Amino acid sequence: MARPSSKTDLLEAASSQYEQLQNLMASLTDIELTSPFDFSGDSKKKEAHWARDKNLRDVLIHLYEWHQLLLKWVAANQGGQSQTFLPAPYNWRTYGQMNMAFWEKHQTTPLEEARALFEESHQAVLDLAASFSNEQLFNKNVFDWVGGTSLGSYFVSATASHYDWAIKKLKAHRKKCGNIIRER
Template identity: 65%
Template structure:
């Protein structure tokens, strides 16, 4: 399926990818869970996130924190206080530093707590998505604070697309572990 452009597709893709992510995480062996992520031997994995996330907790917390960004952004703007998606001082050129901050913030968060927090935030995001109509989610110009995009595109990016990113990363880690 391509990128969701309707509410039904958004809900379906988010639920499907979250289920795949959950099943993958639950299938990980003890070795895969305790082995630190290390993609330094793969020249194709140059993006910052390949070296940023050191374990499964870091990946799950990343998803949780992006859920929080979406939940807070929508809530704040719907209550009449306009603000951008990324909190100050970040923008779309500097959000990598924000992501590093998320990892640092959660160094004392357990894997179990990360899983629990992600599940709760996922449920909150899906509940919020369900409160909007298809038109509110996918018609440009519905909400001034969304800018030139659609509200639904933020939901897609924060859910289905982000879960797909996490699945690929975790699968690459599992493959690395099998090669050890």
């Protein structure tokens, strides 16, 4: 997937990846939905998220919470309240701790609620992206609170790129479940 560099491409990529993720979720079997994620035996999966997320709910909540980061950040700064993308006390070196805090916060959130939160926040992010012009999204230095990158890059990261991450994780889980069934 080429990284979007225009408003049209952003909205298209976000919608396309969202649809692909929805289709994948709809195709999960009961075994795939109820089996906990376990990638501990795969030495290639070293990033913290492979151990953190234990099920579909955890993945959807992660996406939802990153949508919230984007929505709150844009709203605050547009409202004249200077705010960084990552809330204090987190920064780009410690955001893994923030992700873990999101995970812990939602351990009692039911899967269906996680789905609804994700679907609502996805639409809110798309609506917000649509409210900006192409130049506001993809020209650098349009908004001083964005820093040296473009606002659109944050939207791409919170949608299409993150959905791609989720799809890869769910496909890896599906493959692992298939291997377990074949071993029985």
